[in-house]
Amino acid sequence: MSAITDNSILESRPGTLSRLSDFFWRNPKILLFLMLAPPLLWLGIVYLGSLFALLLQSFFSIDEYSGLINYEFTLDTYRQLLIPSNFDIILRTVVMAALVTLASALIAFPIAYYAARYARGKWKALFYLGVMLPLWSSYLVKIYAWKLILAKEGILTWIFAKLHLTWLLDGWLSLPIVGGNSLSISYTGTFIVFVYVWMPFMILPIQAALERVPGNLIEASADLGGHPAQTFRYVLFPLALPGIIAGSIFTFSLTLGDYIIPQIIGSSRLFIGQAVYAQQGTAGNIPLAAAFTVVPIVIMGLYLWMAKKQGAFDAL
């Protein structure tokens, strides 16, 4: 039988696969269900389920003498979050996350703008490579590399010395809070490494948002008399805002939850992630660890709610 026939309706090809194709074509909803069921089950049971279990844990308390969990509903654990030593951890983490997000956005915007507006062909490929490349290597390797760079005997100290700027570095390190014995054991170091590690997560969403802004909107603004600064303020920034928000969700929440960077680089003061790690591990205080974990979730919820109220997603 030749492949070309005069029939106006082609016969069904033999085989189960062909019958299955016909069946799914007639019942697209069943296909959709079959495709979505496994990931939804995964998300629903494994992810949301464990999140719910965590939330539940945070409403229990621990018996201080026996170290056993007391399965009675109480807000005591949350009250513990407010005692100065714990509240400091939360405050420190939130301030760090906010600063890291702000710095990431400031650095990422020009890069993303260049990539979206000007880079073409191989320069665009180079951009993606440059942004993604750091993501290919191990997170730990990068952090240890930074520890060497920031160390007292590291390359950064050496560069400052060669540029006769040692006074500047020393001056900065002698400042309270942000300073320290060397960059690798100061908040400044933690900040630098956070910004470096999360940068791709900020650049890519902003670039995607800017890519969607038609070039003639920029021209229209200039045509109507808008100076470049006004065009940025009234056209480019509002249209890029969903991308900036998306990027900041990444940088903000990743910083809120990370426990490895502050452990390797920075002062010995704890961040939320480290507190969770310590409470659920050595201290065995699962309820407090759970309560600490709820903090970033609540903060992110508030952040998104505020962003939505400010109209950050209107341009979507």
Added chain:
Amino acid sequence: MTTAVLFDKVSRHFGAVRAVDGVDLAITEGEFFAMLGPSGSGKTTCLRLMAGFEQPTDGHIEIFGETAEGVPPYRRNVNTVFQDYALFPHLSILENVAYGLMVKGVAREERLKAAEAALAMVKLPGYGTRRPGQLSGGQRQRVALARALVNRPRVLLLDEPLGALDLKLREQMQEELKTLQKSLGITFVFVTHDQGEALSMADRIAVFNDGKIQQLGTPEEVYKRPQTRFVADFVGSSNVLSPIFVKRLGYPARYASLRPEALSLGEGTGGRKNVTGRLVATNFLGASNRLTIEADEGTRIAAMVPASIAVPEQGSGVTLSFAAEDLHLMDDAA
């Protein structure tokens, strides 16, 4: 009369591509000037040179006597209606229209009032609170027009503004644009590839091809007396006759154009010229039929004949006649 826009041997090259190549033109204040040509002919680049989005590679541009080279778009009192309107999607219609006044520092109340008036002018009163996404193509077109006109520009540039509209709406907008231009007295520079649009709206037309102006004149001049084969062909699909054919009809051996509607069916009398051939195609166009005959050496000639006249049989011998003065000799070298 004041010259609104002056091009003195203006060129714009993109690498090896000569998008605009030595264009001279002078647009008079208050006129409706059309730049007509196929895509890639350089007409839009000329418009962008006027708006300031492009800078000339060579030559000199003046806007109302002032040098325009090196002047950014935001310092030109010239506004553009973009081909796809370029409305700001995150702003309301009223904010879109008021944008130009806002960036120039006009007080909020005053600019919103002006924007409301501009919306009324384009027959969209009360649409201010909507978003561009909620409007139809024709409505967006009007908003783009209001957004440009609210700034009272000295020159309004329109980049194929009617291209995306359906026929009915386009004809209606053509009329409205013409009326608006007359009442406001603003110089309109209109880019289009639609010859009918250019002919019906413009005071003068510049026909572009390959980055150069082929002909510049009133619609009547361009239509009736095309100077080059390109113009004859592009503006209203004239018959272009070869020098040999023209010579045989008793004219100098040059390329000539002959409008289809200048030809009538049957042998002519009293100084009318005749061409004979075989009828090869008939197209019914409603009010008329377009007959195409093939004369000797394969020269094809189209004639527009009223639909009321009976069409001869396909393949039969047909004689067409035209008044001697209707044949127009062109400047093209033979």
